[in-house]
Amino acid sequence: xxxxxxxxxxxxxxxxxxxxxxxxxxxxxxxxxxxxxxxxxxxxxxxxxxxxxxxxxxxxxxxxxxxxxxxxxxxxxxxxxxxxxxxxxxxxxxxxxxxxxxxxxxxxxxxxxxxxxxxxxxxxxxxxxxxxxxxxxxxxxxxxxxxxxxxxxxxxxxxxxxxxxxxxxxxxxxxxxxxxx
Amino acid sequence: xxxxxxxxxxxxxxxxxxxxxxxxxxxxxxxxxxxxxxxxxx
Amino acid sequence: xxxxxxxxxxxxxxxxxxxxxxxxxxxxxxxxxxxxxxxxxxxxxxxxxxxxxxxxxxxxxxxxxxxxxxxxxxxxxxxxxxxxxxxxxxxxxxxxxxxxxxxxxxxxxxxxxxxxxxxxxxxxxxxxxxxxxxxxxxxxxxxxxxxxxxxxxxxxxxxxxxxxxxxxxxxxxxxxxxxxxxxxxxxxxxxxxxxxxxxxxxxxxxxxxxxxxxxxxxxxxxxxxxxxxxxxxxxxxxxxxxxxxxxxxxxxxxxxxxxxxxxxxxxxxxxxxxxxxxxxxxxxxxxxxxxxxxxxxxxxxxxxxxxxxxxxxxxxxxxxxxxxxxxxxxxxxxxxxxxxxxxxxxxxxxxxxxxxxxxxxxxxxxxxxxxxxxxxxxxxxxxxxxxxxxxxxxxxxxxxxxxxxxxxxxxxxxxxxxxxxxxxxxxxxxxxxxxxxxxxxxxxxxxxxxxxxxxxxxxxxxxxxxxxxxxxxxxxxxxxxxxxxxxxxxxxxxxxxxxxxxxxxxxxxxxxxxxxxxxxxxxxxxx
Numbered sequence: 140x141x142x143x144x145x146x147x148x149x150x151x152x153x154x155x156x157x158x159x160x161x162x163x164x165x166x167x168x169x170x171x172x173x174x175x176x177x178x179x180x181x182x183x184x185x186x187x188x189x190x191x192x193x194x195x196x197x198x199x200x201x202x203x204x205x206x207x208x209x210x211x212x213x214x215x216x217x218x219x220x221x222x223x224x225x226x227x228x229x230x231x232x233x234x235x236x237x238x239x240x241x242x243x244x245x246x247x248x249x250x251x252x253x254x255x256x257x258x259x260x261x262x263x264x265x266x267x268x269x270x271x272x273x274x275x276x277x278x279x280x281x282x283x284x285x286x287x288x289x290x291x292x293x294x295x296x297x298x299x300x301x302x303x304x305x306x307x308x309x310x311x312x313x314x315x316x317x318x319x320x
Numbered sequence: 321x322x323x324x325x326x327x328x329x330x331x332x333x334x335x336x337x338x339x340x341x342x343x344x345x346x347x348x349x350x351x352x353x354x355x356x357x358x359x360x361x362x
Numbered sequence: 363x364x365x366x367x368x369x370x371x372x373x374x375x376x377x378x379x380x381x382x383x384x385x386x387x388x389x390x391x392x393x394x395x396x397x398x399x400x401x402x403x404x405x406x407x408x409x410x411x412x413x414x415x416x417x418x419x420x421x422x423x424x425x426x427x428x429x430x431x432x433x434x435x436x437x438x439x440x441x442x443x444x445x446x447x448x449x450x451x452x453x454x455x456x457x458x459x460x461x462x463x464x465x466x467x468x469x470x471x472x473x474x475x476x477x478x479x480x481x482x483x484x485x486x487x488x489x490x491x492x493x494x495x496x497x498x499x500x501x502x503x504x505x506x507x508x509x510x511x512x513x514x515x516x517x518x519x520x521x522x523x524x525x526x527x528x529x530x531x532x533x534x535x536x537x538x539x540x541x542x543x544x545x546x547x548x549x550x551x552x553x554x555x556x557x558x559x560x561x562x563x564x565x566x567x568x569x570x571x572x573x574x575x576x577x578x579x580x581x582x583x584x585x586x587x588x589x590x591x592x593x594x595x596x597x598x599x600x601x602x603x604x605x606x607x608x609x610x611x612x613x614x615x616x617x618x619x620x621x622x623x624x625x626x627x628x629x630x631x632x633x634x635x636x637x638x639x640x641x642x643x644x645x646x647x648x649x650x651x652x653x654x655x656x657x658x659x660x661x662x663x664x665x666x667x668x669x670x671x672x673x674x675x676x677x678x679x680x681x682x683x684x685x686x687x688x689x690x691x692x693x694x695x696x697x698x699x700x701x702x703x704x705x706x707x708x709x710x711x712x713x714x715x716x717x718x719x720x721x722x723x724x725x726x727x728x729x730x731x732x733x734x735x736x737x738x739x740x741x742x743x744x745x746x747x748x749x750x751x752x753x754x755x756x757x758x759x760x761x762x763x764x765x766x767x768x769x770x771x772x773x774x775x776x777x778x779x780x781x782x783x784x785x786x787x788x789x790x791x792x793x794x795x796x797x798x799x800x801x802x803x804x805x806x807x808x809x810x811x812x813x814x815x816x817x818x819x820x821x822x823x824x825x826x827x828x829x830x831x832x833x834x835x836x837x838x839x840x841x842x843x844x845x846x847x848x849x850x851x852x853x854x855x856x857x858x859x860x861x862x863x864x865x866x867x868x869x870x871x872x873x874x875x876x877x878x879x880x881x882x883x884x885x886x887x888x889x
Contacts, residue, residue: 141613148627153328167669181360188653276744285653302745302814328625330684332699
């Protein structure tokens, strides 16, 4: 009885229990190994973060948009053509900002199979970076420049949607990411 | 309470536990393959 | 020592000695829990009908406000009040002892109730739409943070009182030897609660100071990552209190429904200990896709140090059904592998509620939890609807349903009222279980399609069209679950206030293991 005071309860395990513990132990070892093993493949979560300030990052983002802007989309978001940004060794740096007025800037045009380093930060609230329909999700914080490396494998139109509640305009927060050949 | 009271006799439970573990393993690896199918990220 | 021997009645079903002042405390905490459950349930149905795109009920500001209210009332007030009732029950009736410091316990309840009312006032009247997580720089009003702090302090005091009560039971000779397994499980819950509530203070005292203007905004803006770590050390650990309490209640229900005895108390207790040692590290899985943490740190924490806590849960996963099967087989249900299960007392809501909550918790809640706390896999889960899908399986389908199932026993045995409708009670776990299962499935599959959580209108980005059917399943499920919940609340409230009274069998009850005179004299001299 679970409500009785037990006597002499320190007893050897039953056979089934011992077998189950072995099985569970093996499974726990597999679960533990899978994460380090995952690091041998190209699908990991970035470890690269830079400390910044909301002011400094806003300035960087503005300069980036100004340099590569080719127009505005139907929602008034600046379109940045990032197809010809030099790739370098580690990938082409592009900058995404999540603003206090519940906007993502800019609207990206990327090149298929090119490696990008997407910098993301916020100028005030916390936000979420959710690339759809790839369903890749990251957290965006103010004062932190989070650098995520990504290589688009399909061309087409994708959406970056905010999936961290950031205030009453949260659901208006999304931008387009186009991938072209 | 005699010692025999504590003897476990639960073959059905053991089978259910194995079914559960199988389900767990399948779902777990489906997720890994879904991730490895996605865009390379790092 | 004061004479407490006339304050006890004997429960004729279980033989427990119930200390009457403690019974009143259990009553008031359980009733408070159900009241906040009702508030949370109304919020739940309104939110769910908004997220069902074909209905899209609420305007945006109310939607975000009601999610905040739903989170606080369900995840905090309903569950913690019910757990406080469980702590008092585990430290008094199960140990056949008196519950000490009754006035202090009432003071704690008042702290908690004021806290809960302040939070609801802040949300509904002052319009605090910050969500359960309240990530700065989203700012609540001072009353909101103050309410959470008061509630947490009350709950923390209750946990200390639980330890004190167990100590008194030993010292005054009410109880001797090993704690019963149920009380042991509640002890584990109380220990986890102390850690959790202290982290709550670390989280909410600075935010309170910020909301009254003492801490500048720039500090909070720079501490968002730190806040997230401390918040989840509070917010997720709080769910581990639920886990420990729920497992203890499963063992209790096994005993109450079919007389199950834990097959190996050593193993069950080791599993509980693994929870204390390892489970709170798991809270870091909320930060797996956050900037600033390294893979090594994340892997070490989310392996739960070699998944020790997971092993704990997998031990319970076999020892609870094994206890039930062993008990059932002794009754002669020995045909085939599963007669013990198929011929169980399926018309007893305690049994059906236990089995359904066990299945939903294990097969869905537990498994999805491991998926999202795996470092790399979290990138597919973070903040989309699979997350609410996971925790509705653990906290609602698991914990809340187990609590409801045990409530059908607590009302007659502890609160001394007959259930007003046995027929409705019989079907309630099935209705609620089906509804919540549909909610969980709808959320999980919508999340797989990328639908974000806490989002008023997913039509806007124009890419989630395929998820409409899943969200419809969630909406229909929410209606069914809401009906099931109303039946439970109706039965619980009406029975407690208007149910037929079950008379008390008063019995003089003295400590069965009286302490030596000298020791007891010294005690009286010092107090």
